[in-house]
Amino acid sequence: MQIYTLIIFFIFGTVFGSFFNVVGLRLPEKSLFREQRSYCDSCHKQLGWRELIPIWSFVAQKGRCRECGGKISPLYPLIELVTGLLAAFTYYRYAWSQELLLGLLLIALIMPVTVADISSRKVPNQLLLFFSPVFIIYRGFCPLTPWWDSLLGAGTALVLLLLIFYLSHGGMGMGDVKYYTLFGFIFGLEQFFLLFLLSTVYGVIIGIIKMRVKGTGRKTKLAFAPFIGLAALTVFYFGPAIIQWYKQLF
Numbered sequence: 001m002q003i004y005t006l007i008i009f010f011i012f013g014t015v016f017g018s019f020f021n022v023v024g025l026r027l028p029e030k031s032l033f034r035e036q037r038s039y040c041d042s043c044h045k046q047l048g049w050r051e052l053i054p055i056w057s058f059v060a061q062k063g064r065c066r067e068c069g070g071k072i073s074p075l076y077p078l079i080e081l082v083t084g085l086l087a088a089f090t091y092y093r094y095a096w097s098q099e100l101l102l103g104l105l106l107i108a109l110i111m112p113v114t115v116a117d118i119s120s121r122k123v124p125n126q127l128l129l130f131f132s133p134v135f136i137i138y139r140g141f142c143p144l145t146p147w148w149d150s151l152l153g154a155g156t157a158l159v160l161l162l163l164i165f166y167l168s169h170g171g172m173g174m175g176d177v178k179y180y181t182l183f184g185f186i187f188g189l190e191q192f193f194l195l196f197l198l199s200t201v202y203g204v205i206i207g208i209i210k211m212r213v214k215g216t217g218r219k220t221k222l223a224f225a226p227f228i229g230l231a232a233l234t235v236f237y238f239g240p241a242i243i244q245w246y247k248q249l250f
């Protein structure tokens with residue numbers, strides 16, 4: 001394990017994180033390809049290269065735009081930092097292997113979806129449409145589970161989540177249903193159940209903390225895709241170990 005390789009994975013991760021911010025912010029507004037350069041959200045001034053260095057620009061500018069002094073959302077550097085850490089951790093955990101590729105693909109799906117859901121309460125269809133064939137091709141070459149398990153995972157996810165979708169009367173979005181279904185396909189039935197359970201636990205914990213801190217009511221809608229993504233990453237890194245531990249209890 002080379003420390004330099006880890007650092008390179010981290011740095012590339014933060015650069016990609018910066019790109020995932022742009023994708024996640026602009027896709028729901030359909031302006032990904034219309035606007036060429038990055039700009040300030042408040043004054044729309046185009047950003048120079050010194051303002052585009054991941055994490056560092058935010059810290060150096062103390063979270064404000066150089067031009068208008070408008071606040072920059074801490075979500076941006078946070079996404080860059082988390083993407084960098086995840087990329088480095090994935091390399092640390094799997095070195096050069098098939099799992100490394102799968103891990104990086106998962107990060108590339110999960111980070112922009114997280115940004116999009118937090119900023120516009122949407123899981124962009126374009127991202128799911130882009131990544132579904134990518135994951136189908138990936139599993140064709142290096143399957144995590146037998147093919148029937150992928151279909152069983154996706155089918156169960158779809159039926160279960162559609163049921164929740166109709167029973168919750170809009171409490172859960174259709175984007176979340178499709179997002180879960182894709183993970184059902186990637187991980188298979190057993191790990192999908194773990195993913196579903198974990199996402200619910202994460203959502204409930206953060207929901208309670210948010211209600212305590214902000215005093216907001218039960219009705220405030222929580223962006224749920226970040227919890228699905230976090231659960232998917234937990235399952236990817238630790239799923240088999242958690243399931244094995246659980247089975248040993250009985």
Ligand SMILES: [Zn+2]
Binds near residue numbers: 042043045068069
């Ligand atoms: Zn500005």
